Amino acid sequence: MKVAWAGSRHAVEVADRMACLVASDPVFRKDTRTMLSRKELFKDTLKKAAHAWKRTVELHLTEEEANLLRLYIDQPGYVDLHWVMFVPAIKGQGTEEQQKKWLTMAYKFQIIGTYAQTELGHGSNVQGLETTATFDPSTDEFIMHSPTLTSSKWWPGGLGKTSTHAVVYARLITEGKDYGIHGFIMQLRSLDDHSPLPGITIGDIGGKFGSGAYNSMDNGVMRLDHVRIPRDQMLMRLAQVTREGKYVHSDVPKQLLYGTMVYVRQTIVADASRALSRAVCIAVRYGAIRKQFGSKAGGPETQVLNYKTQQSRLFPFLASAYAFRFVGQWLKWLYTDVTQKLESKDFSTLPEAHACTAGLKSVTTSATADAIEECQKLCGGHGYLNSSGLPELFAVNLPACTYEGDNVVLLLQVARFLMKTVSQVASGKQPVGTTAYMGNIQHLMQCKSVVNTVEDWLNPAAIKEVFEARALRMAVNCAQNISKAPSQEEGFSELSPDLVEAAVAHVQLIIVTKFIEKLQEDILGHGVKEQLQKLCGIYALHLIHNERLGKLYAQVRPNAVALVDAFDYTDHYLGSALGRYDGDVYSALYKEAWKDPLNETVVPDGYQEHLRPLLKQQLKLSRL
Numbered sequence: 182m183k184v185a186w187a188g189s190r191h192a193v194e195v196a197d198r199m200a201c202l203v204a205s206d207p208v209f210r211k212d213t214r215t216m217l218s219r220k221e222l223f224k225d226t227l228k229k230a231a232h233a234w235k236r237t238v239e240l241h242l243t244e245e246e247a248n249l250l251r252l253y254i255d256q257p258g259y260v261d262l263h264w265v266m267f268v269p270a271i272k273g274q275g276t277e278e279q280q281k282k283w284l285t286m287a288y289k290f291q292i293i294g295t296y297a298q299t300e301l302g303h304g305s306n307v308q309g310l311e312t313t314a315t316f317d318p319s320t321d322e323f324i325m326h327s328p329t330l331t332s333s334k335w336w337p338g339g340l341g342k343t344s345t346h347a348v349v350y351a352r353l354i355t356e357g358k359d360y361g362i363h364g365f366i367m368q369l370r371s372l373d374d375h376s377p378l379p380g381i382t383i384g385d386i387g388g389k390f391g392s393g394a395y396n397s398m399d400n401g402v403m404r405l406d407h408v409r410i411p412r413d414q415m416l417m418r419l420a421q422v423t424r425e426g427k428y429v430h431s432d433v434p435k436q437l438l439y440g441t442m443v444y445v446r447q448t449i450v451a452d453a454s455r456a457l458s459r460a461v462c463i464a465v466r467y468g469a470i471r472k473q474f475g476s477k478a479g480g481p482e483t484q485v486l487n488y489k490t491q492q493s494r495l496f497p498f499l500a501s502a503y504a505f506r507f508v509g510q511w512l513k514w515l516y517t518d519v520t521q522k523l524e525s526k527d528f529s530t531l532p533e534a535h536a537c538t539a540g541l542k543s544v545t546t547s548a549t550a551d552a553i554e555e556c557q558k559l560c561g562g563h564g565y566l567n568s569s570g571l572p573e574l575f576a577v578n579l580p581a582c583t584y585e586g587d588n589v590v591l592l593l594q595v596a597r598f599l600m601k602t603v604s605q606v607a608s609g610k611q612p613v614g615t616t617a618y619m620g621n622i623q624h625l626m627q628c629k630s631v632v633n634t635v636e637d638w639l640n641p642a643a644i645k646e647v648f649e650a651r652a653l654r655m656a657v658n659c660a661q662n663i664s665k666a667p668s669q670e671e672g673f674s675e676l677s678p679d680l681v682e683a684a685v686a687h688v689q690l691i692i693v694t695k696f697i698e699k700l701q702e703d704i705l706g707h708g709v710k711e712q713l714q715k716l717c718g719i720y721a722l723h724l725i726h727n728e729r730l731g732k733l734y735a736q737v738r739p740n741a742v743a744l745v746d747a748f749d750y751t752d753h754y755l756g757s758a759l760g761r762y763d764g765d766v767y768s769a770l771y772k773e774a775w776k777d778p779l780n781e782t783v784v785p786d787g788y789q790e791h792l793r794p795l796l797k798q799q800l801k802l803s804r805l
């Protein structure tokens with residue numbers, strides 16, 4: 182099962198090696214992270230990042246190994262933005278010459294970059310950004326400026342205190358005309374003493390949800406006051422400004438400006454499955470250790486994992502973790518395929534890639550945030566302690582519902598793609614890829630499910646047909662209702678809640694389909710495929726009805742712990758007293774409690790100042 186989860190034997194081996202490297206290095210310790218002040222936490226992040234880079238160079242780690250090292254360090258920081266957004270933005274939007282110049286420095290960490298798109302006043306509406314980049318032909322420079330308070334850059338990770346450079350998104354103005362949003366490389370801080378360059382006001386935007394968690398990241402604010410940059414720092418693969426100030430389009434679609442977001446959304450699906458699997462691992466392992474109540478006859482207490490209610494709340498998450506993992510692996514393939522096509526100037530699959538990445542990012546991150554919260558409840562009181570690992574896991578993953586595109590905004594993009602496809606089907610065009618099922622409209626609009634028994638529900642063809650019929654009928658229903666509205670725009674707006682539901686149904690169909698396709702592959706290991714079939718059944722069925730699932734849960738229960746062990750997480754990475762591999766939960770909880778700074782003294786700070794006078798005063802009063 183470890184191989185099925187990781188994708189290959191090689192993937193298991195390299196992940197194991199990197200996880201152990203991190204777990205055995207004291208610099209990467211994280212058990213007291215939630216007890217650090219914001220300043221201490223930030224400094225700890227700088228230290229870990231520098232040490233990780235040192236180890237990467239010393240050990241000549243490959244890109245794959247270095248990425249895993251960063252993942253197992255498990256502490257959000259400026260390096261995430263540098264590798265996940267700054268470098269890909271230059272790769273996707275820079276010319277060959279620009280890539281050579283900037284990536285050479287970025288790959289060696291001679292510069293640290295971030296992705297500065299969002300502003301105080303606009304995040305979702307990228308076209309509404311206000312920062313300006315005005316071309317000055319007299320000096321061959323762009324003047325980068327924040328004309329209003331709301332145009333201040335706001336949120337970019339690493340911007341606050343660390344980044345030396347950024348890809349800044351701004352409205353390009355030349356020859357008096359506004360050509361909309363484009364990307365520019367800007368140096369922000371001196372490479373000698375790290376002070377902000379003239380005209381740049383820059384800082385951190387302040388503490389965020391939860392202790393530890395995303396507070397290790399210095400999300401930043403930046404205002405630009407007529408800062409000049411050379412013309413060749415506009416990223417010029419999509420469009421160019423000539424020496425004379427002429428704006429010239431390339432022959433690539435302008436949507437490629439959003440390419441970095443497509444790339445990151447794809448990686449976020451893999452993050453979501455990992456985060457969900459960590460929460461499930463903690464809740465399942467702890468559920469096997471925790472006992473409450475005995476039989477009436479005075480028998481031993483029951484493992485809480487044996488309660489049917491616990492199983493019906495928890496096992497759909499276990500199944501979802503596997504489902505999201507497999508669809509994430511497929512999405513990575515889709516992204517690679519689209520990228521190769523783009524290189525040969527085939528842009529035909531870009532809309533589908535956008536819809537798939539946007540939709541899957543939305544559905545998997547929303548489900549993951551909800552599930553982590555529920556796993557906290559599934560662990561009872563102890564789940565609420567920082568030492569369970571769950572509060573921090575929740576706080577770190579919750580913003581994934583917002584960053585890289587608010588989940589509802591992205592689902593509306595999927596809905597827009599579906600409405601277009603429905604109208605193309607109506608005009609006789611055969612849809613392809615993940616919407617190919619829509620071509621079977623005659624059948625799917627009126628077919629009736631032949632499912633009667635639990636066993637019927639495990640038939641992949643039956644499951645798939647139910648999901649296809651559901652998704653198609655919801656999409657067609659929306660399209661019909663939109664066509665009755667005074668205008669397309671009004672109809673879309675009026676029906677947006679239904680459109681979001683239709684988009685979710687379509688995305689869930691993709692997840693179910695990719696799980697079923699995974700089961701058609703050669704899967705090694707005795708009983709592995711059988712367990713995955715049950716999980717696939719649970720994932721699909723819990724989305725459409727909750728009856729008949731009890732039997733499946735009972736079949737999964739004997740292997741539940743093994744199914745989470747297959748995630749192959751070290752105790753260091755899991756970071757949970759409740760989810761420990763050895764099950765020694767109570768001594769771990771007890772030990773963790775004594776690490777809290779409040780327990781450094783027996784009598785707390787503030788006793789002399791506030792407690793003692795109060796107690797003495799009350800004592801005096803009672804004696805009167």
Ligand SMILES: CCCCCCCC/C=C\CCCCCCC/C=C/C(=O)SCCNC(=O)CCNC(=O)[C@H](O)C(C)(C)COP(=O)(O)OP(=O)(O)OC[C@H]1O[C@@H](n2cnc3c(N)ncnc32)[C@H](O)[C@@H]1OP(=O)(O)O
Pocket residue numbers: 255256257261262265296298299304305306307308338394436437439440442443445452531532535573574577583584585586587590594597
């Ligand atoms: C316990 C400790 C654990 C620690 C572990 C760490 C865990 C984390 C691990 C790793 C870290 C991962 C790192 C993540 C870091 C995240 C940092 C966050 C960064 C950001 O958030 S960057 C900012 C992101 N911003 C957004 O996403 C904005 C969202 N808005 C948009 O994308 C757009 O504005 C829009 C799509 C909503 C609307 O676009 P527009 O105004 O142009 O309007 P439309 O008319 O709708 O679109 C026009 C046209 O374009 C098509 N389109 C839109 N987008 C795309 C796209 N991306 N690709 C291709 N095509 C696109 C759209 O479909 C339209 O097409 P048609 O005209 O219909 O054909």
Ligand SMILES: Cc1cc2nc3c(=O)[nH]c(=O)nc-3n(C[C@H](O)[C@H](O)[C@H](O)COP(=O)(O)OP(=O)(O)OC[C@H]3O[C@@H](n4cnc5c(N)ncnc54)[C@H](O)[C@@H]3O)c2cc1C
Pocket residue numbers: 262296297298299302303304305306335336337338395400580583584585586587588589590593
């Ligand atoms: C932890 C974190 C890290 C981030 N890192 C970066 C970074 O590195 N670089 C960067 O540039 N940005 C970053 N961001 C910003 C992020 O990309 C934006 O917050 C995100 O795109 C959402 O935009 P917004 O905040 O403007 O939300 P808003 O658009 O203001 O959303 C508010 C509400 O309005 C709703 N809404 C908005 N538009 C519509 C619509 N058309 N129809 C229906 N409902 C709508 C949303 O669903 C939401 O409920 C980060 C954000 C966070 C939280």
